[in-house]
C-alpha cells in the first residue's frame with residue numbers, strides 16, 4: 098500500500114526529480130545522488146528500488162557453461178573442476194603438447210579436454226527493470242578520479258532514475274484512493 102496519497106507522491110516526485118536534474122546540470126553529482134535517495138524514499142517499501150551492489154552483480158552477471166562432448170549436457174563454471182594430465186601418445190604427436198587440461202562432466206562423468214570444449218555464454222537478458230541498482234560510485238583522488246567519477250555518477254543517476262520511474266508507474270497503478278479504501282473496509286465489515 099502506498100505510504101502517501103497520490104497527489105502527495107506526485108508532488109514529492111516532481112520536487113526530487115527537479116532537484117536531481119538541477120544538480121546534474123550544475124555538476125553537483127553528490128547532490129544528484131542524494132536526490133535519488135530522496136526520490137526512492139517517496140515509495141512504500143514494496144515498490145522502493147533496492148540499492149544493493151552485491152545483489153545487482155549477482156542478477157546481471159554472465160553465466161558461462163561448458164558443453165560435454167559425450168552427452169551434450171551443460172556444466173556451469175562453478176561445478177567445473179579442471180585438472181592437468183599427461184597427454185597420450187597420439188595427442189602428443191598431433192599437438193606436440195605433453196600436458197593438457199581436462200574437466201569432468203557432472204552428468205556422465207566423461208573427461209573433456211578444455212581446449213576443444215564449447216562454452217555457452219548466457220548473457221543476462223533483461224527483464225529490463227530489476228528493482229535493484231548498485232550502490233552509487235564514490236570519487237577517487239585526483240583529476241582522473243574526478244573525470245571517472247563524473248562519468249560513473251551520471252550513469253548511475255540515469256540508471257537509478259530509470260528504475261525508480263518504473264517503480265513509480267507501479268505505485269500509481271496500485272494506488273487506491275482513500276475513499277475507495279474506506280468503501281472496501283466497509284464492505285469487509287458487512288460481510
Ligand SMILES: [Zn+2]
Nearest residue numbers: 165168202205
Ligand atoms: Zn557428459
